[in-house]
Amino acid sequence: MRTLTRLLPKLAVGLVMIWAVATFTFFLVHALPGSPGDAAYENYILSGMSPEQAQAKVSSIYGFTSHDPLLVQYRGYLWRLLHGDLGQSISYSGVPVTHVLRAAAPWTIFPALAGLVIAFLVGTSFGAVAAVKRSSRWGGLLSMSGSFFAGIPVFVLALVLAFLFHTEWNLLPYGDTSDVTLTPGFNGPYVVSVVQHAILPVATYALLGYGAWLLTMKSSVISVLGDDFILAAELRGLRPRTRMRYVSRNAILPMFTVFALSIGYLLGGSVLVENVFDYPGLGNVLFQAIGARDYPLMSGAFLLITVAIVLANIVADLLYTVIDPRVRR
């Protein structure tokens, strides 16, 4: 009951935020210059299509472009949204937006989550070691590795990984979710193939997050190490391992909030990573939708990211009350 009374206001605020962001993004995407047809025609020509074929495709797109006044479109958008309908994609000639997003979402959520979890586990563990051993060579090396990966732009890291592991050494596949000749399902070859294809994006997410987690955890541990209760524990003769457990539990508290928030932000960050690896997830869909001025698809993808961030915020708030009893008082 207490959780429910805490949850309901947060959900209400979350819904208002979703409406506000959905409204803002709806008008924002429609304010982009150019129309779906404008974006498409020259691209078709440059890809080698004849003017007749390009025109036929543009005509097909034109049929799905609403020509109603913007406010009328907005009212229709909200009404459909209330019914769980995100509309029809323009660049997919009327395929429902939910269908397109549903097809792409797993290929973003699972790699992004896997990367986040790996980065969190490795980064916080190494961060704690780097803090405790900060005067040793190991501590220095770990801190340097954290600064190194935290400083590399996502685009550069992804390009370097793609170049080395695919183009140069041909060790890892690229550009798909699995080997197309395998039958999808819970069978060994298919699962291995999916994992192989996900290694590069997952590694990018993991290496990107690793540096930030390591450095944040290190400073958090150092700050806790200076607290009076640790000094008291040391004076009372507690074993270093037990002491470290207390330090870690206290130092990791702020990390959980950031962890929950990172889930939402990773979805937005997937645009760059998936574009480099040509990995067919939400980020790639959003990128293509912007280029094609596919307003319903853009709005749908932005809405999905917004909902993820809002939900992550609510979960982070609730989680904090669970892991830190002081907040419950």
Place this chain on the structure above:
Amino acid sequence: MTRLHRLRAPLALTACAGLLAACSSGGKTSSTTLVYTTVSATNPITAGAPMNPFNASGNYFPGFDTMQLGFDKQNPTNPEDFFPAIAASWTITSSGITVRLQPGAKWSDGTPVTPADVKLSMAIALTQGSATVGAGFLTQGLDIGSVTEVNSSTIQIDQAAGGSNLDFGRLVLGQYIVPAEVYGSLVPSTVWDTITDLTSTDAATANAAVTKLNAIGKIVSSFSPAKDVSAGPFVVARINPGSAELTRNPDFYGVAKIAPSEVILRHYSGNSDIWGYMKSGELDSAPYTSMPTNILDAVEGAGYSRIDTASYVDAAIAFNESDAPYDQTTVRQALAYVIDRQAVTKVGEPVGGTAAADLTGMVEAATKQWLTPAQVSSLNPYAPDQSKAASLLTAAGFTKSGSQWLLPGGTPWKITLQTVSGFSDWNAAATVISSELDAFGIPTQVKLTSDFATYKTDMAAGKYAVGFWLIALGPSASAAYQRLYGQDDGYTANADGTVTHSDGGGNWQHTPTGYTVGGAPIDPGQLTAQLATLSSTAARPVVQQLALATNAQLPVIPIWDYTAVDFTYDKRFTDFPGPSSPDINGLMYDGPGVWMMQGYVKAK
């Protein structure tokens, strides 16, 4: 020991990753299948899109699983020159086309391809935004009036009453043919009555017919067939978000010619994806990809052979002629003398471009086919010549103050050269052009627009005076000049042979309605509109007039002809089409599925 204990988890993760990496085998092939791997340039795989050729993002692959009556040979002087496909042969008359189907043509479900399939496909084609009312439909549109089954393998397709489109045969041959069994339920049985209404003299009836057909079109294009039913050499077995597996269609009429048992088509989102696949030897052939020379070297080093063919697109500098001083022919000519097209092409499109030679509004390959040798040699090549440029400007009232050219009014002449972010060839070329103009005394700033959609909108709004633009689209002269003087510049061809012009409704160039060429006045819009209704022989003098006028007036300065640079890889297959193969332009344009149908590509 303690340290090792702490590192246990990360070490385990690293070991897992290493193991998986070691298991990876890239593009693998089982011993029983002969897999051909490539990329479809015009149809990259789109996750979540249906296997439907009428869907703008559909996962369909012309030449492999998606068939037309014929495939275009890209012959600039004979637009009806096609490779046979579902149609074994055809006869084109002024009123329509008679098509004879391939003997033994079957769908991959074993049922024969029938005239009913062709009739339905033609009706569907008219629902895809092709149906309009008015003169343009009858002179330039797919103005099908009727489709009649002559016998079980022959179909007569006629233009609507009053139709006079000489490209009608070409348009019909290029339509996708789909099975009535799969698509038939989407189209009402009264669709041909609706099509007949398009040419009704009652405007309300005709407009209602367009609305009805467009509504059917929306249903058709969003339709998602449960499985692929193909009349082509292959049929889709599985579509992944990033690749498609197609298996050989045993019911294909020419299956004996098809060597690969499977085709894998890879998705690509940019040129660099294709470069990566080629550098690692994954593709058996690759379509045209713009690339710098270092990538070309790497790709050729990996064992790929290059085939260059005409691509019938030019990159050009265009002007908004409603902005002074670009309304003056001498100014545009002077700029053409300043810009060294060879130098610009070397930087902008060193692999996939040839510096524009003829400046006629068509690519060089088309110019040479339309014009006589004497006419070609009479064209002004605008070879770099700064003194000629200076004298033209001086004669037009421009002056020079120090190293800077001044407009006739005395204000400094500065140019903003607009291009598009992400169009790396245009941007590199713009930098060279800006240096050349700077050195000549016209300070030039290169400005990038964020993307092409914005560029086009801003252009139409007249925001740019000088910018990059694609011209000479398609092999036909009609399409090329439409881009400069036709529909794109506000001209409409009427059924009665007249042409109307409304400035402002067309593109950004605002070319004048009349030119004087060799002392004689011509109306380029009128001439361009006529092209659609003239036979190849009758069109020749008109094309020649337009080419000579364009060379003299320079509404655009063509910089390079794009070259289609395709690649083949002979490690797994052999007998690819080569530079000396007949109709090589068409073969490269149509892709490997059509090569295989023509008997090319054999197992090594």
